[in-house]
Amino acid sequence: MKKRIIIIEDNSKIREGFAAVIETSGEYFVAGQYDNCEEALKKLPDDRPDLVLMDIDLPGMNGIEGTMRIRKQLPDCIVLIITVLEDSQKVFQSLCAGAGGYIVKNSDIEHILQNIAEAFSGGAPMSLHIAKMVVRSFGRAQDSPLSEREREVLKGISEGKSYSKIALELFISKETVRSHIKNIYQKLAVNSKSEALKVAGNNRWLG
Numbered sequence: 001m002k003k004r005i006i007i008i009e010d011n012s013k014i015r016e017g018f019a020a021v022i023e024t025s026g027e028y029f030v031a032g033q034y035d036n037c038e039e040a041l042k043k044l045p046d047d048r049p050d051l052v053l054m055d056i057d058l059p060g061m062n063g064i065e066g067t068m069r070i071r072k073q074l075p076d077c078i079v080l081i082i083t084v085l086e087d088s089q090k091v092f093q094s095l096c097a098g099a100g101g102y103i104v105k106n107s108d109i110e111h112i113l114q115n116i117a118e119a120f121s122g123g124a125p126m127s128l129h130i131a132k133m134v135v136r137s138f139g140r141a142q143d144s145p146l147s148e149r150e151r152e153v154l155k156g157i158s159e160g161k162s163y164s165k166i167a168l169e170l171f172i173s174k175e176t177v178r179s180h181i182k183n184i185y186q187k188l189a190v191n192s193k194s195e196a197l198k199v200a201g202n203n204r205w206l207g
Contacts, residue, residue: 006032006049008040010058021109037066051078064093071098078119098194101125123162144205145187153180155206
């Protein structure tokens, strides 16, 4: 069964462009297109998206608030922010709200589909520029309950790396990465990558 995706973007050309790219891939189904969060939230039970492409700057409710509400209603749904604004505060707020990654609006077709596939495989796609800003905004404190290896794994996630890439760089198996993620969740009393990053970021345990 094809993964279901909805697009929330007030620019009709960008919204339709993303929809066309997704539909032509043959792997995904566009379950809905909206120019505001309010309408999308009403239709959420019918659309049942596996992934949401979300603009940050929307009329009415912004994408940060929208992300938070979607994640509350559908905890397993992935939200990817689509943005031209590489603004660290908004990026960080989106991450804290539960966003799983970012796609820059002027990305080419291949890059868009690659990012969506990466998100579905457990990665956190974002541009290197955005990833660096997110990591910089975290800083580092010394009272972390995380081990050095757990911190390295969590930092890898904050940089948008997939479990496979983290495993390769740390010379460990993908299953070991998953085990570290499970331990991180337990230590930080969270249930998702975005919550783990929020707790670690607020306490400055990364850097």
